[in-house]
Amino acid sequence: MPDTSPLVAQSQPSDGSVLPFPPQPMAGITKARMQDSTMQWPEQPQRLPKDAPNVLVVLIDDVGFGISETFGGEVHTPTMTRLADQGLRYNCFHTTSICSPTRAALLTGRNHTRVSSGTIAERAVAFDGYTGVIPKSAATFAEVLKQYGYHTSAFGKWHNTPATETTAIGPKDRWPNGYGFEHFYGFLAGETSQWEPRLVENYNTIEPPHDDKYHLTEDLVDQALVWLDDRQAFAPDKPFLMYWAPGAVHGPHHIFSQWADKYKGKFDDGWDAYRDRVHKRQLKMGIIPPGTKLTPRDETMAAWDDIPAAQRDFQRRGMEIFAGFAEHTDTQVGRLVDGLEQRGLRDNTLIFYIWGDNGSSSEGQQGSISELLAQNGIPNTVEQQIAALDKIGGLDALGSPKTDNIYHAGWAWAGSTPFKATKLVASHFGGTRNPMVVSWPKGIQPDAKIRDQFHHVIDIAPTIYEILDITPPNVVNGQQQIKIDGTSLAYTFAGGDADTKKDVQFFDNNGSRAIYKDGWMACAFGPFIPWNTPASTPRIANWDSATDPWELYHVAEDFSQASDLAAQYPDKLADLKQEFQQLAKDNQDYPIGAGLWLRLHPEDRIKTSYTSWKLNANTRRMPEFTAPGIGRQSNTVTIELDAPAKANGVLYALGGSGGGVTLYIEDGHLVYLYNMFIIEQYQSRSADPLAAGKHTIEVVTEIDAPGKSGVATIKVDGKQVGQAKLARTVPAAFSASETFDVGVDLGSTVSLRYYEQRPFPFDGTINSLKVELK
Secondary structure (H helix, E strand, O other), rough: OOOOOOOOOOOOOOOOOOOOOOOOOOOOOOHHHHOOOOOOOOOOOOOOOOOOEEEEEEEEOOOOOEEHHHHOOOOOHHHHHHHHOOOEEOOOOOOOOHHHHHHHHHHHHOOOOOOOOOOOOHHOOOHHHOOOOOOOOOHHHHHHHHHHHOEEEEEEEEOOOOHHOOOOOOOOOOOHHHOOOEEEEEOOOOOOOOOOOOEOOOOOOEEOOOOOOOOOHHHHHHHHHHHHHHHHHHOOOOOOOEEEEEOOOOOOOOOOOHHHHHHOOOOOOHHHHHHHHHHHHHHHHHHHHOOOOOOOOOOOOOOOHHHHHHHHHHHHHHHHHHHHHHHHHHHEEEHHHHHHOOOOOOOOEEEEEOOOOOOOOOOOOOEEOOOHHHOOOOOOOOOHHHHHOOOOHHHHHHOOHHHHHHHHHHHHOOOOOOOOOOOOOOOOOOOOEEOEEEEEOOOOOOOOOOOOEEEHHHHHHHHHHHHHHOOOOOOOEEEOOOOOOOOOHHHOOOOOOOOOOOOOEEEEEEOOOEEEEEEEEEEOOOOOOOOHHHHHHHHHHHOOOEEEEEEEEOOOOOOOOOOOOOOOOOHHHHHHHHHHHHHHHHHOOOOOOHHHHHHHHHHHHOOOOOEEEEOOOOOEEEEEOOOOOOOOEEEEEEEEEEEOOOOOOEEEEEEEOOEEEEEEEOOEEEEEEEEEOOOOEEEOOOOOOOOOOEEEEEEEEEEEOOOOOOEEEEEOOEEEEEEEEEEOOOOOOOOOOOEEOOOOOOOOOOOOHHHHHOEEEOOOOEEEEEEEEE
């Protein structure tokens, strides 16, 4: 039998005495003893079952229940279908409805607020369940499996490191390698450009190639296969764990045009018609139970018929790009699976293919060419979007490095068919119910019967532990472990008719909350409307969670939450509400709605304590959450430099093409650009070129308040040479992953003017760059 005792330091037995290593003789080694004796290394303890399976967890980003053709949608997903035919489909699997929390829950087997991940890392606040710091008392399954003998790796999106700890100087104990992954290749933030991603390999930042054929999702497969080859070469007898979580299909929706073109014309009749078609197909395929109702569109969301004819091409192209992006992603998963087969690893690899860390994202609002407009709550119109888009290439620019585009919220709602909500809603299944496929040729007999047992991402870790006969450890790396909330779903592998073994599940996100228990679901929508951020602000300001209306659904019989039974069963609702309060307290969820705090108090955002910086030309890849807030508050930037005649290059840049601030020199002329999320460009260009030699350049920015108007004045050697009027400014952040760089503009370029020359290094010498916040 394998040793399945809780993990302790391997160099000490439980009584605390120290084992000699290697065992030493009582006396010196004589010549005769050298000739007659043998040396034997101690055998390594075997803590895993014989022929333990490899484990591959695939987690796709921001895609809902009604997208994949495998589950009745209209996006081609051949890999998901192949794995489903070789394994099992799950139609009652759930997430937390939001990125960082789902990942923390998946990796640890604990509810998201119990591991302090009640909201995304960038929106962390100082309430226990919302700090964004996964405690080491909640070991990930990667850490546990590593100590039991697995080699572990992670590729793609991480999003579980505090936003102020992602710098080159760290601290780095909360990077992926600090949570049990021996190898990491991907990005730390919540999103990044697929064309110019802000990559990290283990503890070091790296730059992708400037190659028109490069795409991040493809790169992640290539890197994963390289790691598998290393494992085959150096440790072929050890099982592996791989967590493969691409940034796709989170915004920005970036994909080669030929993939989007495959869907031209397929969505011309809009999202309402899409839902009708998919609902019928889901019923016909048996993906949803007979009699499942199609829920109606929320009154706050636009109907397709309400979209003006002049805007429809823009809205259609948004969905075509998303669909191509999703198919491309599934195809890359197929490349990874093919790689397993080619290496003889497929049969004994247990694959969890989770189609979405939450439902489809409605953060595009009315359709957006720069998705962080919504994150910052900046009012705008579709007409503004289209007018700005026309200046940079029209519809052909969507999906390219020139935009950070994301589709209309109506398409996200359609992608949640037959449910009524989207990402960021924890009360209704459109935000939390995601398809999953499980395949393990050596261990699971394929079965076409849908697994409809109610389960959640917290159940994956206990499932892995049960399969490996591992008792969840009480102590890991000296840390006493908190309880695991998940329930193994391994029992579903053999029996499709088995009753659900999960009794209760807690949900909460942005004040939207629910409790599932014994086939019933009580829920409250809360004040936040994900598809209408501007309208949410006054609702949040006037919200009292104690007065929220609650709904009640018998989801064992009402798959889509179509029939509210609150009035019919008030006692049942009261009991479930009371139990939710107990679960919320146990899971560190108070105050209810803590994830909304920054929407009213942006000044409390996670940030460094610094108000001044002295930098030089070696300053690169400074994440925006640790960088000077030159775009959102008053400041002075002072640069001492030596310039050649007709100098060229970037002096500093913060952000990317989706939004940011840059100061650069073009043929000697000093150019300042405040890129207000593409839709507005505030610029100043000096009339005269800089003379060769030493200069002091100042940019003095006065901003009334975050999000308000301002003015940037540019001076050379004390003389004003330009001024830019800032009609409005960014209240929170330009980007999730773009950085502050001195002397270059790494990644996506703030100005398209120098895109072809990127990173457009300054051809002079920057002696110092000082920033003072006011």
